[in-house]
Amino acid sequence: MMKGNKGEWTEIYTFLKLLGEGKLYSADEDLEKIEDIYYPILKIFREADNRNYELNDVVKIINSDSKEVIKEISISNFLEQSEILLEKIKKASGSSFGFPEIERYMKSIDCNTLKSKSGNKRDITIKIHDKFTNSNPKLGFSIKSKLGGNSTLFNASKRTNFLYKLKGCSFSEKEIKEINSIKYKKDKIKRIEQNCEIIYYDMCDERFKSNLQVIDSRLPEIMANMVFKYYKTSGLTRINDLTAELKNENPCGYVSEDHNFYEYKIKNFLIDAALGMTSASIWDGEFDATGGYIVVKEDGEILCYHLYNYNKFKSYLYNNTRLEASSTNKYDYADIFKKEDEFFIKFNLQVRFTD
Incomplete structure (x- = not known):
């Protein structure tokens, strides 16, 4: 069957x-x-x-x-x-x-x-x-x-982990074990930030990093800031809301206040993720879904976003997606680990459609 x-x-x-x-x-x-x-x-x-x-x-x-x-x-x-x-x-x-x-x-x-x-x-x-x-x-x-x-737009894997350095602190093995046992990620981050600063260090997979850089050279840093903001802040999950926060904080230090740097780059990521880009394969910018997207609604109505309606499609993705926490055990993230004399933690990217 x-x-x-x-x-x-x-x-x-x-x-x-x-x-x-x-x-x-x-x-x-x-x-x-x-x-x-x-x-x-x-x-x-x-x-x-x-x-x-x-x-x-x-x-x-x-x-x-x-x-x-x-x-x-x-x-x-x-x-x-x-x-x-x-x-x-x-x-x-x-x-x-x-x-x-x-x-x-x-x-x-x-x-x-x-x-x-x-x-x-x-x-x-x-x-x-x-x-x-x-x-x-x-x-x-x-x-x-x-x-x-709700369907996923961009699937989680170990490749979609971002690496963050814990700056200005030192933990004993006992303290690491205690912090790692904290159930909720937001509480874990709060506990860590009592002692040190969590800063983006690198991506865990070079291929996925390069894929993001094909879309925009600053995109790894932008996505890392968005991912960390999601795990740190209660109730902040939607892509458009997270992007608005990035614009306000401006971690990349863009000078012009009149340009929507973050929104433009995030929309391009969503489009590429929707139409062909994955974390596993080298991204050359060639869409696999050359026509666009078909959405089957709750009542069975079938509608499409043809690439002629590119701007409507970008707006739909931007306003109807959110970040989601995937399995920590399966994808090996959200625990402090020590490498040489430095401390790190990883957080994972997954994008899902909203209700």
Whole structure:
């Protein structure tokens, strides 16, 4: 049986729904439909299944190698199945589950895989008609679901740890053990700062550091200050609020008060994270999700942020994301450690969408 979480099943829902509706609507910065901006869908590609699904009066299922039409299916059939799947996703519980009825239907349309290739930001590949350029581009979109819990925009790992030096203090082994046993990170930071200053020292992974520097040379320092501010301050989690704090404190010492240095750089990080940049792979600035973002709302409505709506997309990400603390045991951070005669602590970066 095929099993997946709500996000993975949402990819199948999106595939079926778009074939049934035949168009992809754009969203504004508040994730509301823009009625007069949409893209007619010409074809959806399922590379893992070696099938193309071409929309006309019916949906033609085509072998992507031989170009042979294998079968033709009514468009309304896809819409009906998407509505059935939507209700099942909404009612499902647990971390992984299957829907035998949906699986049987998927196999009947030669759709035998649940998820796109691991590691891609691109979850679905669509050929659309672009009325602005009168062209028919083949574009990759990342899919984010609001049907389950809030999705992550940028995943945590040991690579996303930032290293901070404890300046001006010396702790005994007993004191380190005592401080490290403090449960809440904000209390731990408060205890440390009674004796010393916590300052950004370096990033723990050179590849991720270089990826951030590709976006902006000062971005490692900016993100480190944001991460530390999040762990230190109660109730301050949203990216836009944290960025406002950075602007006020100006840790990079920018001279002009009229330029939104921090907001601009943070937005660029969010865009790159959304469309291709990870901590693990070398970032060359080439988007994997070449079309943009598809968001599936709580009621099942599907909207997109096409890269033509770049500014709306940036605003949406900036106003609808937050930092989140990941597992300290899994990612090895938030404990003091000693290296030679100096003391350090690490804090971790993870970005998740807000409610």
